[in-house]
Amino acid sequence: MPEPKLRVDAVMSDIERDVRTRLRRHLIKRGGAAEYHDEELFELVRATLARAVEERNLDATLLPELLDTDVDWRLQTHLSLSSHRPVAGRFILFFKRRVLLPMTRWLFEYSQDNFRRQDHLNRVLFACLEELALENARLRRDLATRLAKP
């Protein structure tokens, strides 16, 4: 008789439940939100944020589109060298590219690495806000539907 199959989803479900319990206790111990004493509420909050972090496409969220005003707020993670001087500009650019940039390459790469991290974090936060806005919109619609019923 074949041995009963060990199901990964069942094992992971146990592990994830255990991890969630440990996380909740850890947050309470560190003085986190008092609401986390309510296990069900904690799970709802965790699930909402996890949906944003794990399931949202960080390249397609609404808030960055709405922020696209006159002020350019986006982190520029690539370097573009330019000069406004028509004649001397070519020499200035040559100097920047061939002398200045190689000399400061370490600083440039260090900054660029941190800009990329910040850019990622911004996008995660946008996704979290979007998830909360979606949750809010769904609840509002449900509430409106219930109120409209005779």
Added chain:
Amino acid sequence: MKLACVVHRYGADIAGGSEGHCRLVAEHLGARHDVTVVTTTARDHITWGNHYPAGEASVDGVRVLRFPVVRQRHMHRFMDLSDLVFADRGTHGDEEQWFRENGPDAPGLIDFLRQHGGEFDRVLFWAYRYANSYFGLPLVPDRAVLVPTAEEDPLIHVDAVGPLFALPRGFLFLTPEEETLVSMRAAPGRPSQVIGCGLDPAPGPADLSPLDALGLADPFVVYVGRVDPNKGCQALMRHFLRYAEQGRAVQLVMAGPASMPIPSHPSIKALGFVSDAVREALLTRARALVMPSPFESLSMVLLEAWNRGLPALVNARCKVLRGQVVRADGGLYYGNTTEFGAALDYLLDRPDAARALGQQGLAYVDREYRWPVVMEKIERVLAQTG
């Protein structure tokens, strides 16, 4: 059939990736078809520097035509352009330029496809992200079969990719996740199959003696592959060091060439490049394979580990790895440091369960990834795309 296999680099000394996949498939197709590999003279996948002689050669019985690369990749320019294009701030011209900058820039290869592509019954292209596929496939769309090897990275969302995916007559995918990803951008109804990659059964028990001189402590878990931040290795070592700080006596063995600093810590053992014999021994002796990569289109190492009955612990953020583990019931996954520790505890504390997961992985490989199964699927697509 007369088949052409187009790939960015090709050689017996190029392991893994889409190039390794192309080589294995081309060799197996050669048993039934007249196969020509069309590729470049590059060996280095970063610079595309010319290495192999241009012209015709035979590699393990397969006819190979190599064309020289005329321009090495300029990494800073490429990274800057990637930032622009992936943030959806580039023009169509920028997106096309991205493929040029990514390379390899081998105009001879493109000219060959323009002049002789029509002489082949089918032209198979590997890896949509490279210039040879992006500029070569539109020259022979009526006979093209694309093996996209797509990953869930920002390139898949770039506009220029849509028209490319609309062209081929058929697709060969590595996993169901890749099929879903590409199908969102591709024309519907094209013949396709999820083929993965074929493996031969492991040849008996591995010789463990190559491990004697390495000073490994039992128990250990192993990572096999390039040690690179892009492969998730930085996060893996961070998770593992936090785990080791809790006093757990276990070693992480990193087996592969490193392109990043590896922390000097008694719990982490970096072996650098390892021979096939050491690799086989590691996959036999380890308690688990760890796969931290956030982007994978298949992971041959995962299949090789299962081929040896080794369970896996994979990054849950990679849909492909997580999907493979769940389909196979062949390991566990983690999304953060705490889950990493809890899943590793499970695999180390319950050797019977870990062994069962490894055996289930082996059964999955037997079911899905033996060569006769894989080749039958490829033949079906070749027949349907006529």
